[in-house]
Amino acid sequence: MKQHEVTERLSTIIELSNLGPFYWEKAQEKMFQLFERKDIQGSYSKRTFQRDLKIIRDTYGIDIRCNKRTDLYEKNIEESSSIKKNMLGIFNMVNAFQFSSELEGIVFFDDRKAEGTEHLSKLVKAIKGNSIIRFKHHKGWKKTDQFREVKPLALKEIKYSWYLIGLNEKDELRNFGLDRIFELEFAGRKFTRPDDLNLKSYYDNVFGILNDKNLPVETIHLSFTIEQGNYIKSMPIHPSQEIIEEDEENLLIGLKLKINHELISEILSYGNQVKVIKPESLKKRIVEISNNIVKTNKLNPLKT
Structure with a gap:
């Protein structure tokens, strides 16, 4: 089965779960309607349904399970990942807008685009691998030939813009706009992540990206x-x-x-x-x- 057909199936299950608890038979009915509408050949078994639920859980953090007492499938809110819920929004947009040739004149996007998103994949890899990175960072839009070495800790998105949060050469916590990062590369060395640094609580009482430790x-x-x-x-x-x-x-x-x-x-x-x-x-x-x-x-x- 083609990837876009799998995406359609996952979207159908998620949309069904958003409406509330449902029986397996209802999911199968929805799939048959999807297959007929999209001219997809084949059947939809309960085994495939379970496999789709696992993909949804692993990829998008949405945990849909069967309540053994009622035999109804429903979302487990407590076990659903808050981070991946944001990814689900992106998934829904990709699924809805995948046929771009049909959208002319009916869908209008904001012309402001988040720059620097091409760095996201490499930065996530560096953060997860505790790898020191180096790059040129244009401060105040002034170009520089000087490389910065940073220990990457996290990424934060704020109003169309992405920021890298990390420790600079002096182990001071700093943020760097991805739209001003150039020539990003791995430095070839590892670092030990500080045990006493909780970035979630660090931003608990901050609006935006700048956290001035001197402000109450x-x-x-x-x-x-x-x-x-x-x-x-x-x-x-x-x-x-x-x-x-x-x-x-x-x-x-x-x-x-x-x-x-x-x-x-x-x-x-x-x-x-x-x-x-x-x-x-x-x-x-x-x-x-x-x-x-x-x-x-x-x-x-x-x-x-």
Whole structure:
């Protein structure tokens, strides 16, 4: 069977599981409908179904198992990988958009593209293998011929951009934008990963990529108009977000974050749809920047 046909089968099972628990017979019925629609020859046995479930579990981290008590198949949320759930979104897009010639005029992508993604495969290999890497990194978009040696620890994706997190030559934790990495290669040496470094907790109270160790974690309250608030509920600003109060006009949320430049830029992006309730220091910074924006973009009076 062709690879795209396997992909179609996996997608069908995942979509079925998203609707809730299902019997094997329902999965088989869906497969027969798929085969007829795509003109795929062959049958679909329970053995093939079990094999597909294993591929879904191993590749996409979605654990679909049979409840022996009810004989229903359902997703095991606790055993499903949170990392691979993001990969599932990519899988769904690839599956939906695989016939690009048929998409002209009906699907429109954002023209902003994540640069440097060609490095991802090599970087994942280096991270998993504890291999030191070297590359040229253009700081501030200024080209350099100097190679950097880095002990790669993790990758982080933020708003169309990928970052490598690693230890520099002085064993200091740094991040490097993949879009500014050039001539990436293995240095031919291994390193020992620090046992006391937990990158997940390192970013627990950070918005974006920059974690200034001198900044305290603060309690932040933001009030949104109900229209913007609905978007904030469907796509939270940060995992620490909690809803404090909601009525017909406003949504009040709380965050536990360091107040860095990236967070301030995010708040400013909501314009007059957001009001900073606390801390007072954040409110003053937002007002100061807003006043500077007004001053910079002040219209010259019309000459009569």
